[in-house]
Amino acid sequence: MARNRHRDPVDYGNAIDPDLSPLEYFTMMRVRLAEIEDETCALSARPLLLGATNLVGERIRDAASLADAMRLSAQTYNLLHGGSYNRIERHGDRILYRIDDAEFPFIFDDGPLTRAMVMEGVMIFVHTLLSMWAGCDLTPQLRAVHSRREQRGADGMLGYWSVPVRLGAPAYMLEYAGSAAELVPLAPAQTLNSIDVYDRILAEFVGPTGSPTNERADLVSRVRSKLEAGMDDQAKIARALGMSVASLRRRLSAEGLSFRALRAETLDRRARRLLEAGRPPEVVADLLGFSDIRSFSRAFKQWTGTTPARYAAEAVSENVLRDCASASSTR
Template sequence: MMIEAQGLGGVSVAAATLRPLDAIIEEAALDRQAVLNAAHLPGNLLDPDHEGQISLGDYFRLSEQIALAIGDETIHVSARPLMLGTSDFIRDRLRSAKTARDMLDILAASYNVIHGGRYNKVTQAREELCFVMDDSEFPYAIPKDDPFILFSLEALLVYVHVLLRSSSTADAPLPVRSLRTRRKKGGVPSPLADWGVPIVHGARHFELHYDAAIADWPVDPAACPVLSSRTIYGGIARTLDQLGHADAAGGDIVERTAQALRDGLGNQQSVARHLGMSVASLRRRLEERGTRFREIRAATLASEAKLRIDNGQPVAEIAEDLGFSDGRSFARAFRDWTGQSPRQYRGDRRLS
């Protein structure tokens, strides 16, 4: 059976699975509330008694914020930290890929170089093309069978699939045959069960199995929206959000527009493309809700800018993250939104 995994947008993970992140945040002396606010997640998400769930997209968004805050792209899951910029290395190497097999090979080899071991490989046999992650000797900073580690590795399979899916230029959808996980049989099932792809529990490795026919399918990583994002984590999150709203007529169009802006899509054309509609359709649907793109953009970016200033982020970085050409243009916009310059706002907050 081969499946184009449209169900990814509906995958969610229990807050309890993410509890180790709280210890990571505390160990790094980060403000937990600030990190969760930056990811636009509930402030009580990591509380011991919180029983909610978050989407897979929100998991990647939270991972992005922690990685940016601590300067480690493994978010301290590995005993060997990865400096920020690793994503740039991956991005640059992937741009040479011409086929799906090229892309998988480059991903495996690149992460082996980064982590200093042969943890990833690509195999092709019995009509299947497989991406394999062997973590048996990986230097984890927490127990390798912790539910968070198991989920993190399963999420990495999603990461690989979304990168490949977003880069494919083939007319046909990208078929997934199955995936494998080390998660024990008979225990808590993988959250990826909602993906709609057959899952084999109790496997030796984490594996993603495609039909071998896709090996020669063309890819264009240079046009991949995930790879053009500020961070790959953020690009994955946006793509998963889009899958979660595959029916463009569904969902809250105002909140979806605001979320796209928060994730770094700075103009109406890019937001409309992300939401799977024309600029005219986006404009019409917003007007039906009694608002306009310009108003949502101003309100969203003002709120995001205030949050980042409150967290102590330099103005130049905020300007870049929010899509402004320089700090001066951002300062002008901030004054239009709030009646204050960023410096005045920061000073007033310190006095309050």
């Protein structure tokens, strides 16, 4: 049976165009996130399993203020990445979210402009995450954005901001008004995940009315996003989308689909990626929420016509043949 193999995640670290627009960059990162299930999108030597940002979301969900949410998110990301890269600073009537990448274990070497673009993307991600926690856009509270980039050049990622951008900074920093530190969420905060954040960012770049937005995005894509983020309970997804289970079923049926089919499709795709990455079938079954290996094997055979063990063995064999062919071609 012919199958499409995903590229080795390391390949993703090569030749990143530093002139990508925010829309192009975040579209690329959103695809990477879904394909390789690494929340660093294969840019770090310390990969993070899909769902790592859920931990950040859990930690900040009940934060008493924006300053508290900033502090908790910085601490949690430091824990996940294994270093003191993030910290919160107070300077007079300003509060800063500081991100220092000087010692961060990046695995690409495309030059300082690409590195700056990636870190400027991180600032957009963090700002959006905090805005989603607050239940409102925090840009009016933003006073400046600081980048280690020496020269602006083409607008690129910095064109995203409507506030002053300070270049040549010692670190990447989001500078908010000090009064923003005491802000509380406008509504009870929900646990956030990386896919939610990427979707919110991408929603800001929609064109004509009727194009997908965060509120009016194509329903099937929104359900798939929730499933890819590890949320597989129909009632929880319906609630997250602001509708009843009956409404969700009815609207999916109008598209000729069912929640069960979308869930199976997502589990199938995730199972193949994990097996191709060398995860044992027992581990994959646990990661995907199956009660035991037998139930996972039955489901996988329905999806693919083969067992997880055989699929994994074929994947290893194909990878060996590919590596041998690649080694021969370089001699």
